[in-house]
Amino acid sequence: MKPLQLSPEDFRRLAERAVEETTRYLTGLEQRPTFPKTSGAETSTLFGGACPEKGLGPAALEEVGKIFDHARPCNGRFFGYVFGSGESVAAVGDLIASIVNQNVTAWRSGPAAVTVEHTVVGWLADAIGCKGFGGSLCGGGSSANLMALAMAREAKAPANQRGAQAGVVYASEQVHMSIPKALALLGLGHDALRFIPTDRGYRVRVDELRSALRADREAGKRIIAIVGSAGTVNTGAIDPLEELAALAGEYGGWFHVDGAYGALAAIAAPEKFRGLALADSISLDPHKWLYQPVDCGCLLYHDPAAARAAFSHSGDYARVLSQDPVEGFAFFEESMELSRRFRALKLWLSLRYHGLGAFRDAIARDLAHAQRLVRNIQARPELELLGGGELSAVCFRCKTSDADKANAAILKRVLARGKVYISNATLREGFALRACFVNHRTTEADVDTIVEEVLAAAAEVGAAGIAHVSR
Numbered sequence: 001m002k003p004l005q006l007s008p009e010d011f012r013r014l015a016e017r018a019v020e021e022t023t024r025y026l027t028g029l030e031q032r033p034t035f036p037k038t039s040g041a042e043t044s045t046l047f048g049g050a051c052p053e054k055g056l057g058p059a060a061l062e063e064v065g066k067i068f069d070h071a072r073p074c075n076g077r078f079f080g081y082v083f084g085s086g087e088s089v090a091a092v093g094d095l096i097a098s099i100v101n102q103n104v105t106a107w108r109s110g111p112a113a114v115t116v117e118h119t120v121v122g123w124l125a126d127a128i129g130c131k132g133f134g135g136s137l138c139g140g141g142s143s144a145n146l147m148a149l150a151m152a153r154e155a156k157a158p159a160n161q162r163g164a165q166a167g168v169v170y171a172s173e174q175v176h177m178s179i180p181k182a183l184a185l186l187g188l189g190h191d192a193l194r195f196i197p198t199d200r201g202y203r204v205r206v207d208e209l210r211s212a213l214r215a216d217r218e219a220g221k222r223i224i225a226i227v228g229s230a231g232t233v234n235t236g237a238i239d240p241l242e243e244l245a246a247l248a249g250e251y252g253g254w255f256h257v258d259g260a261y262g263a264l265a266a267i268a269a270p271e272k273f274r275g276l277a278l279a280d281s282i283s284l285d286p287h288k289w290l291y292q293p294v295d296c297g298c299l300l301y302h303d304p305a306a307a308r309a310a311f312s313h314s315g316d317y318a319r320v321l322s323q324d325p326v327e328g329f330a331f332f333e334e335s336m337e338l339s340r341r342f343r344a345l346k347l348w349l350s351l352r353y354h355g356l357g358a359f360r361d362a363i364a365r366d367l368a369h370a371q372r373l374v375r376n377i378q379a380r381p382e383l384e385l386l387g388g389g390e391l392s393a394v395c396f397r398c399k400t401s402d403a404d405k406a407n408a409a410i411l412k413r414v415l416a417r418g419k420v421y422i423s424n425a426t427l428r429e430g431f432a433l434r435a436c437f438v439n440h441r442t443t444e445a446d447v448d449t450i451v452e453e454v455l456a457a458a459a460e461v462g463a464a465g466i467a468h469v470s471r
């Protein structure tokens with residue numbers, strides 16, 4: 001054998017071993033604590049060694065069990081942040097994608113892969129009611145938002161040739177941090193972002209937005225974009241997209257929808273997303289609410305010419321040689337990346353294996369789980385609902401004195417108990433416990449564990465007024 005090459009037999013043995021290990025991992029997944037018993041010192045010792053000069057051979061795989069034992073498992077009781085649960089057919093797709101190792105730059109580098117990506121992007125657009133949108137897959141919602149705002153900037157305040165010109169972007173005060181980050185990276189600066197106040201449901205206030213637009217226009221500012229959220233990260237609030245689209249039209253701005261958390265829920269609940277198809281661009285995250293293993297983000301856009309205006313910059317060595325519309329296509333002309341992973345394969349496989357209907361049902365179950373948690377919270381006098389429930393994020397806290405401090409301690413205790421994993425958000429009332437359902441493994445019993453665990457943790461930390469927990 002040549003150096004670094006495995007014989008097909010050795011590959012099969014190694015892959016079978018990997019399948020055995022991962023199958024064992026999946027078999028015990030629900031029994032694992034929701035956060036591993038570990039520490040920074042321990043993981044540094046276990047995984048921080050020197051690179052071996054001489055190869056270990058198949059024994060290299062032996063350490064994988066330790067990775068499992070020190071990983072945060074994606075089991076049915078993970079409700080933190082907004083993070084998908086890692087569907088297994090898609091995981092097989094990732095393995096195959098790595099073996100076939102296509103560089104999805106252009107059709108000429110990966111004919112099947114480029115075509116599969118077009119197909120899958122079209123499926124996603126259709127599934128959320130945005131038929132006819134084009135786009136591409138990317139690393140996640142942050143990359144998709146950055147690309148969208150690069151397109152907006154080039155359309156409204158061209159910068160690629162002479163550098164960034166001043167301009168303003170509008171979003172609700174609840175917008176995800178990836179938006180201000182994108183403005184910084186694009187040379188527009190954080191100060192270019194107008195944070196617009198929200199209503200009681202954390203949706204952007206259209207009257208406030210209109211006033212800000214009017215004031216900026218009168219002051220001679222260049223209006224670049226309005227960013228609507230289709231699912232804010234804290235509470236899952238959906239901005240009034242139709243009204244935002246109308247304002248963007250009136251003021252000549254680009255209309256981008258950050259749907260990284262929520263827009264894929266339009267597959268199950270389209271009525272919540274009226275106006276989505278009016279966007280110039282939409283960020284989606286199949287690695288959130290389509291349960292795909294990371295990484296898998298997606299940017300959809302209405303007009304591919306706007307993507308080419310922002311991203312087309314072919315070096316001579318990459319110049320596309322064919323005039324054929326399929327064979328001449330290059331993703332690098334319409335997106336940020338040149339070398340690109342075959343991300344579409346996992347989506348293609350898992351959508352074909354399960355069918356779109358199974359994903360629609362799973363998203364509907366997540367929405368129902370959030371409603372169940374809301375009811376569980378409302379049934380307990382010790383608890384107070386603070387926000388969410390529109391999509392699948394629910395924010396609440398224990399009613400107790402010194403609520404911020406006490407609930408932070410309760411969260412720490414919940415995580416240490418290891419039965420459920422929840423996270424936190426800061427809302428108007430202060431510190432909130434937060435559970436978010438984008439998890440195809442969750443059962444109703446798992447949902448019910450959340451309130452039980454929070455009350456048990458509250459009793460353990462001695463939160464005032466929560467002395468006894470009935471089970």
Ligand SMILES: Cc1ncc(COP(=O)(O)O)c(C=O)c1O
Nearest residue numbers: 082140141142176178233260261
């Ligand atoms: C609303 C929203 N936008 C953008 C992002 C960023 O997505 P990613 O983590 O895939 O970069 C998130 C992540 O949670 C999000 O909730």
